[in-house]
Amino acid sequence: MTVRTRVAPSPTGDPHVGTAYIALFNMAFAKSQGGQFLLRIEDTDQARSTPESEQQILDSLRWLGLDWDEGPDAGGPHGPYRQSERREIYDQHANILLEKGHAFRCFCSSERLDELRKEQEVNKSGSGYDGRCLHLSEDDVRAKVAAGESHVIRMKVPAEGKCVVNDMLRGDIEIDWTQVDMQVLVKADGMPTYHLANVVDDHLMEITHVIRGEEWINSAPKHQLLYEYFGWDMPVLCHMPLLRNPDKSKLSKRKNPTSITYYRDAGYLPEALLNYLGRMGWSMPDESEKFSLDAMIENFDIKRVSLGGPIFDQEKLSWLNASWIREDLSTEQFADRLHKWLLNSDYIMKFLPHAQGRVETLADFAPMASFMFSGMLDLSEDDFAHKKLEPVDVKKVLQFTLWRLEQLRQWNKGNIFNEIKTLSKEMGLKLGDFNHPIFVAIAGTPNSWSVMDSMEILGADMTRARLRHAVNVLGGLSKKETKRFDKEFRVLGAEE
Numbered sequence: 001m002t003v004r005t006r007v008a009p010s011p012t013g014d015p016h017v018g019t020a021y022i023a024l025f026n027m028a029f030a031k032s033q034g035g036q037f038l039l040r041i042e043d044t045d046q047a048r049s050t051p052e053s054e055q056q057i058l059d060s061l062r063w064l065g066l067d068w069d070e071g072p073d074a075g076g077p078h079g080p081y082r083q084s085e086r087r088e089i090y091d092q093h094a095n096i097l098l099e100k101g102h103a104f105r106c107f108c109s110s111e112r113l114d115e116l117r118k119e120q121e122v123n124k125s126g127s128g129y130d131g132r133c134l135h136l137s138e139d140d141v142r143a144k145v146a147a148g149e150s151h152v153i154r155m156k157v158p159a160e161g162k163c164v165v166n167d168m169l170r171g172d173i174e175i176d177w178t179q180v181d182m183q184v185l186v187k188a189d190g191m192p193t194y195h196l197a198n199v200v201d202d203h204l205m206e207i208t209h210v211i212r213g214e215e216w217i218n219s220a221p222k223h224q225l226l227y228e229y230f231g232w233d234m235p236v237l238c239h240m241p242l243l244r245n246p247d248k249s250k251l252s253k254r255k256n257p258t259s260i261t262y263y264r265d266a267g268y269l270p271e272a273l274l275n276y277l278g279r280m281g282w283s284m285p286d287e288s289e290k291f292s293l294d295a296m297i298e299n300f301d302i303k304r305v306s307l308g309g310p311i312f313d314q315e316k317l318s319w320l321n322a323s324w325i326r327e328d329l330s331t332e333q334f335a336d337r338l339h340k341w342l343l344n345s346d347y348i349m350k351f352l353p354h355a356q357g358r359v360e361t362l363a364d365f366a367p368m369a370s371f372m373f374s375g376m377l378d379l380s381e382d383d384f385a386h387k388k389l390e391p392v393d394v395k396k397v398l399q400f401t402l403w404r405l406e407q408l409r410q411w412n413k414g415n416i417f418n419e420i421k422t423l424s425k426e427m428g429l430k431l432g433d434f435n436h437p438i439f440v441a442i443a444g445t446p447n448s449w450s451v452m453d454s455m456e457i458l459g460a461d462m463t464r465a466r467l468r469h470a471v472n473v474l475g476g477l478s479k480k481e482t483k484r485f486d487k488e489f490r491v492l493g494a495e496e
């Protein structure tokens, strides 16, 4: 048997370091076994998936050197590798389940399901679908379908007993069937959900080992049941521990940048980032801290993964990065890396016209443009002081801008400007005053060229990371503040 693993990201946001982490372990495992590693795009959530996000995921995994043998761009014998292009396959498989009586059509409206949820909360009477449509007669179902009534397809789940799922690292995991919902497999718009598409694809793509994040453990019983319903062998499951912030909470961008693009642009070497991710819950047999991808593959043993939540600590990553730069690059190679990074005319030309209008001597250029070559800026609370804005307003401007820019689909100057202009109007602030904290957060000073241009050139991930950093410099948001800000922010949006 050839070992085949896959990483299956959903293209719904920044290319996350967690995706790289899972990709790395899948690749290391497959390659250590002489197997294949593939990449599948799970874009069944059409409302949230974007081609930009997909491209960023592919680019950033490639930048890291995690090449796949089969994938949407690489092709391969089991394609297409993008779920949105495989709808017919899922339709056929949903029909098989309906025909075999393992799935049923559910016509319950979202209002009814909301009410059910509320009732269950009040009565503390379990959760999940109550199975009302299980009892519809075949004639009823046919009539409803013929009348074009909107419906979903759900899987049947045993009403009692226990499900035992085996995990490579955790052994047998027992879950009561009563805890498992009658999962929707096909949505009202005809699109499959993650669960159906994932199982069908893993089978058809001949995946032998599913290595994925711990957050999917609860889905395992449903998946196992689907494999049984189809009469297929299930791949071996392996749930990796979740990456954590230094305070042990789940890795979140509020506390740590989580986008691979951020680390690339902030000047980390791909070797160092991979090396660091390789140390998340795993170690070399000789415990060495520094190792290459090839060395990791050569020494890989998945049994060496430890389940205690590995901590993703930027300081440690920086330390490791420094050692890669110092010990593994010749001066020529270092120069080459700088050039490939941002010290090249393609990048500099993007903002050079702005600088040209502002310098007196050539020597003014480097200090003026240093923020275009930086990661997080060295800022203090005083940098944000403004005569017309109260400190709480400054924080609000930064946080609200961040929230708006997090929702922005197309990252360009025009769209960024529109968001900022609208927001300043909604908040009743003059654009000039509103922009002050934005300038400081992005450029480190209010005296820079158009901050919208800078944001466009720096890119979404770096911009958002700097805005988040600025909020943190101002003391961050307490839980209470988050709630209050969130409420105010929503009202602003509603008044548009």
Ligand code: GLU
Pocket: 007, 008, 009, 010, 042, 194, 198, 211, 212, 213, 216
């Ligand atoms: N699309 C899922 C994700 O975004 C894949 C989970 C899995 O590997 O089964 O993580």
